[in-house]
Amino acid sequence: MLNPTRRLWCAALACVTAAGLLGGCGSEASARVVNLYNAPQQNLSKIVERCNRLADGDYKIVLNTLPRDADGQREQMVRRLAAEDTGMDVLGIDITWTAEMASAKWILPWKGEHAAQAKAGVAKAPLKTAMFEDRMYAAPSNTNVQLLWYRSDLMPEPAQTWEQLIGVAKKLKQEDKAHYLEVTGAQYEGLVVWFNSMVAAAGGSILNADGDKVELGEPAVKALKTMRTFARSDAADPSLSNTQEDTARLAVESGSGFAELNWPFVYAAMQASGKDFAKDFRWAPYPGIDGPGNAPLGGSNFAISKYSTNRSEAFDAALCLRDKESQRMSAVLDGLPPTIESVYDAKGMAKAYPMRGEILKALETAVPRPVTPVYQNVSTVTSKYLSPPSSIQPVETERKLREQLVKALNSEGVLP
Amino acid sequence: MTTDVKAAERRLGLWLCAPAAAFMLLVAGWPILYSVILSFKRYDLRFPDDQAWVGFSNYATVLTNEFWWTSFGVTMIITVVSVAFELVLGMALAQVMYRTLVAKGLLRTVVLIPYGIVTVVAAFGWFYAWTPGTGWLAAMLPDGEAPLTEFWPAIGIIILAEVWKTTPFMALLLLAGLAIVPEELHRAAAMDGAGRWQRFVRITLPLMRPAIAVALLFRILDAFRIYDNIYVLTKGSQSTGSVSILTYRNLVSGLNLGIGSTMSVLIFITVAIIAFFFVTVLKTGTPGQGGR
Amino acid sequence: MFAKKAQWTVLDLVVIAFALIPVAWLTSLSLKDPSTIADGGFLPSKWTFDNYVNVFTDGGFLQPLVNSIGIALISTFVAILLGTFAAYAIARLEFPGRNIMLGAALLVAMFPQVSLVTPLFNIERNLGLFNTWPGLILPYVTFALPLTIYTMSTFFREIPWELEKAAKMDGASGFQAFRKVIVPLATPGVVTAAVLAFIQSWNDFLFAISLTSTERARTAPAAISFFTGASQFEDPTGSVSAAAVIVTIPIVIFVLIFQRRIVSGLTAGAVKG
Numbered sequence: 001m002l003n004p005t006r007r008l009w010c011a012a013l014a015c016v017t018a019a020g021l022l023g024g025c026g027s028e029a030s031a032r033v034v035n036l037y038n039a040p041q042q043n044l045s046k047i048v049e050r051c052n053r054l055a056d057g058d059y060k061i062v063l064n065t066l067p068r069d070a071d072g073q074r075e076q077m078v079r080r081l082a083a084e085d086t087g088m089d090v091l092g093i094d095i096t097w098t099a100e101m102a103s104a105k106w107i108l109p110w111k112g113e114h115a116a117q118a119k120a121g122v123a124k125a126p127l128k129t130a131m132f133e134d135r136m137y138a139a140p141s142n143t144n145v146q147l148l149w150y151r152s153d154l155m156p157e158p159a160q161t162w163e164q165l166i167g168v169a170k171k172l173k174q175e176d177k178a179h180y181l182e183v184t185g186a187q188y189e190g191l192v193v194w195f196n197s198m199v200a201a202a203g204g205s206i207l208n209a210d211g212d213k214v215e216l217g218e219p220a221v222k223a224l225k226t227m228r229t230f231a232r233s234d235a236a237d238p239s240l241s242n243t244q245e246d247t248a249r250l251a252v253e254s255g256s257g258f259a260e261l262n263w264p265f266v267y268a269a270m271q272a273s274g275k276d277f278a279k280d281f282r283w284a285p286y287p288g289i290d291g292p293g294n295a296p297l298g299g300s301n302f303a304i305s306k307y308s309t310n311r312s313e314a315f316d317a318a319l320c321l322r323d324k325e326s327q328r329m330s331a332v333l334d335g336l337p338p339t340i341e342s343v344y345d346a347k348g349m350a351k352a353y354p355m356r357g358e359i360l361k362a363l364e365t366a367v368p369r370p371v372t373p374v375y376q377n378v379s380t381v382t383s384k385y386l387s388p389p390s391s392i393q394p395v396e397t398e399r400k401l402r403e404q405l406v407k408a409l410n411s412e413g414v415l416p
Numbered sequence: 417m418t419t420d421v422k423a424a425e426r427r428l429g430l431w432l433c434a435p436a437a438a439f440m441l442l443v444a445g446w447p448i449l450y451s452v453i454l455s456f457k458r459y460d461l462r463f464p465d466d467q468a469w470v471g472f473s474n475y476a477t478v479l480t481n482e483f484w485w486t487s488f489g490v491t492m493i494i495t496v497v498s499v500a501f502e503l504v505l506g507m508a509l510a511q512v513m514y515r516t517l518v519a520k521g522l523l524r525t526v527v528l529i530p531y532g533i534v535t536v537v538a539a540f541g542w543f544y545a546w547t548p549g550t551g552w553l554a555a556m557l558p559d560g561e562a563p564l565t566e567f568w569p570a571i572g573i574i575i576l577a578e579v580w581k582t583t584p585f586m587a588l589l590l591l592a593g594l595a596i597v598p599e600e601l602h603r604a605a606a607m608d609g610a611g612r613w614q615r616f617v618r619i620t621l622p623l624m625r626p627a628i629a630v631a632l633l634f635r636i637l638d639a640f641r642i643y644d645n646i647y648v649l650t651k652g653s654q655s656t657g658s659v660s661i662l663t664y665r666n667l668v669s670g671l672n673l674g675i676g677s678t679m680s681v682l683i684f685i686t687v688a689i690i691a692f693f694f695v696t697v698l699k700t701g702t703p704g705q706g707g708r
Numbered sequence: 709m710f711a712k713k714a715q716w717t718v719l720d721l722v723v724i725a726f727a728l729i730p731v732a733w734l735t736s737l738s739l740k741d742p743s744t745i746a747d748g749g750f751l752p753s754k755w756t757f758d759n760y761v762n763v764f765t766d767g768g769f770l771q772p773l774v775n776s777i778g779i780a781l782i783s784t785f786v787a788i789l790l791g792t793f794a795a796y797a798i799a800r801l802e803f804p805g806r807n808i809m810l811g812a813a814l815l816v817a818m819f820p821q822v823s824l825v826t827p828l829f830n831i832e833r834n835l836g837l838f839n840t841w842p843g844l845i846l847p848y849v850t851f852a853l854p855l856t857i858y859t860m861s862t863f864f865r866e867i868p869w870e871l872e873k874a875a876k877m878d879g880a881s882g883f884q885a886f887r888k889v890i891v892p893l894a895t896p897g898v899v900t901a902a903v904l905a906f907i908q909s910w911n912d913f914l915f916a917i918s919l920t921s922t923e924r925a926r927t928a929p930a931a932i933s934f935f936t937g938a939s940q941f942e943d944p945t946g947s948v949s950a951a952a953v954i955v956t957i958p959i960v961i962f963v964l965i966f967q968r969r970i971v972s973g974l975t976a977g978a979v980k981g
Contacts, residue, residue: 429803443850447827555748592975660822680823
């Protein structure tokens with residue numbers, strides 16, 4: 001670590017002299033260090049160790065952990081990218097950030113041999129999340145789909161539509177049993193995830209495929225109607241408007257919910273909770289409006305910062321961090337579903353992922369969130385207008401939302 | 417000879433002021449000019465190739481946006497209510513500090529703590545105090561109440577945090593004003609049978625008017641900039657964000673320098689209007705203007 | 709008389725409670741054992757100093773604290789240096805820019821800092837000053853200048869400058885006269901301005917989170933707001949309150965030592981007008 005005074009002089013010099021004079025201040029001494037920035041993931045350090053061993057001195061990955069919340073992670077990354085910070089090499093990015101960072105030219109496209117390796121064996125849906133305008137900007141690392149998780153002691157046959165689920169809840173309430181269906185209804189990304197999936201179930205989308213035009217319309221109104229009906233039904237937890245992923249999980253574990261719509265991490269947590277109904281904890285496809293639904297798609301990928309000074313090492317490191325064995329470790333140790341299909345049959349997967357068949361099936365129809373560089377605006381505005389879900393006015397909300405989204409796409413949007 | 421001395425003095429004065437002036441010009445003057453320029457541009461870091469002059473379109477966008485007006489209203493509410501409380505409490509506090517017979521020095525030391533404490537630190541204190549489960553204040557509420565997640569309670573807590581932090585400053589400014597009210601006037605009025613309240617309204621208040629006006633001006637402009645407390649207490653959720661919070665979000669989260677600059681300029685204009693109103697309409701003298 | 713004293717004592721106590729309870733609460737919170745931190749009591753039921761140890765061992769708080777101290781000290785020093793020049797000129801010399809200077813300082817004092825965040829962010833990232841010490845020192849000095857200029861010029865006006873002439877007549881050299889006569893008289897004003905400038909820089913949050921991105925330049929208040937807790941599922945309540953108490957210590961020390969100075973500095977000029 002440089003001492004503060006020296007650093008001060010370095011910085012002061014930087015403003016008056018050409019970069020070339022700054023030999024002593026840069027990071028030449030650590031030329032082969034690859035700085036990885038990633039969301040907190042408990043066993044990621046084991047994967048990093050493994051890659052460092054395999055690299056055999058070609059590079060050394062240093063793991064830097066970002067804040068816990070997605071907004072905080074994104075904010076820290078984009079701020080440093082905007083400032084052309086050379087201290088970041090490999091970035092673990094949420095799939096919804098790809099478009100923004102690619103459009104701003106902050107992350108490098110993947111080409112040739114690197115791209116071929118990063119594509120090999122990857123399922124279609126997660127591969128698409130790494131693309132922007134037909135170019136590849138990240139190496140798919142893990143994917144995710146939400147499923148319907150339910151207690152078979154309360155709901156023997158999983159319901160397939162929202163209407164049916166509300167009916168089940170009504171019946172359970174009459175029997176004085178746990179009757180809440182836990183959904184991520186708080187004013188945050190989770191609410192957008194829900195809405196996006198509902199619009200797809202109604203046969204529409206928020207934006208068009210190119211991400212430059214607002215769609216919404218009739219399907220969105222239908223989706224909003226269903227969301228409001230649910231929010232006002234017996235199935236809705238009174239704290240729906242404060243529920244996030246972990247709140248939902250805890251509500252079911254504590255026995256107040258009979259089902260939840262959530263990512264697969266809830267399964268391992270339920271088994272570890274020691275509840276007697278853990279053995280009855282099952283999974284089913286995401287519910288739809290008229291028929292089967294479309295599961296929300298999640299996940300994160302590895303991108304390379306444009307300002308990285310060790311680009312070739314960074315590409316190699318990123319490839320290792322998401323190769324088959326790394327993905328298997330992430331899946332088994334941290335519950336993150338792999339993007340490479342063959343990993344689902346790897347060692348230890350059957351035990352950690354009894355629902356892997358369902359995940360692969362859900363991936364076929366899973367809906368990604370809108371792909372646009374201004375996704376942050378789209379998401380913030382959407383969650384703002386949809387919260388709390390019980391006060392949605394379908395037609396009115398659709399109109400207002402459309403207005404704001406059109407502005408956001410023209411980058412005239414104001415973030416609330 | 418004397419003109420030479422005068423000229424030399426003039427030169428010296430300018431030279432001595434030059435470094436400070438240069439600093440303020442470079443770090444405050446130039447950026448505000450720069451943000452005026454940016455506010456006429458489409459400048460979104462996410463579309464680096466897509467920059468263009470757009471005239472007043474950013475202003476139209478912001479001024480027709482409901483989020484802007486919501487935070488503007490919130491900022492106004494917080495400013496007016498907290499400054500009103502501060503004035504009343506500050507006046508009471510000043511009276512106590514001025515008249516107490518016990519531990520005058522201790523009192524004046526203690527009230528400096530809220531003034532000096534880092535705002536963010538104090539805000540965390542209030543945040544935890546009102547967090548259900550953790551906080552001693554939240555523990556006094558009925559179960560299931562989370563005041564920081566609802567609009568009006570959250571605004572109330574933000575105002576409370578502001579008032580606590582800045583009342584001492586207000587009180588000290590008023591104390592200085594109290595000190596110039598001659599005791600004899602009070603005594604004479606008391607002889608004429610004026611009660612305490614009457615004396616306060618008839619003698620103290622009018623004489624303190626300049627001090628009150630200066631204190632108000634400073635505090636209103638300061639309250640209008642409110643940022644730290646809201647950042648910690650609510651992060652601006654449930655529409656509790658001030659204009660400063662909104663600007664910051666559009667800059668750092670939204671990366672939209674055009675919109676962010678437009679908001680910067682609008683805030684600057686608002687502050688200038690408030691200051692202008694005080695100085696011309698209320699004839700508030702600026703501190704330091706009292707002759708040599 | 710006794711009744712009156714008792715009455716004032718009660719009032720004093722109310723004021724003291726008002727001023728100190730939030731600070732006491734944070735201190736108490738920082739001393740609570742993690743297992744009891746969510747018990748909602750005002751006082752700790754189980755004491756520990758672990759939070760303080762944790763903040764330095766794995767909280768990553770040491771570097772931000774060093775940044776805070778360094779940046780605040782340098783900013784104060786520069787602001788005092790430049791402020792003294794300007795204040796001397798304003799208090800003693802007759803020159804055309806005098807009122808403009810005062811007006812400009814007042815303008816800067818009232819400036820909404822957030823208006824500077826967007827342009828400074830862009831300027832600093834182009835100059836490579838983003839996330840560096842100078843990147844924060846520049847705005848801190850700028851916003852401390854009005855304060856130092858006003859405070860010191862008010863003090864300097866009170867100095868009987870004729871004494872300097874008298875000393876010279878008594879045979880002292882120009883520099884001696886300045887050092888022996890003027891410096892001691894001016895020091896209180898300078899110290900006051902320095903304390904206020906330090907507190908102001910120490911207090912800043914908006915610039916600290918907007919113009920920094922890593923520990924390289926992030927100051928303590930910004931770092932506190934980024935605490936994530938020891939593990940993913942643990943709220944950082946204990947570490948935040950411990951760090952908060954640490955940041956408050958210098959303020960308390962200043963207040964204890966310089967109480968009179970701070971009060972006179974804050975009220976300088978406010979009475980006139």
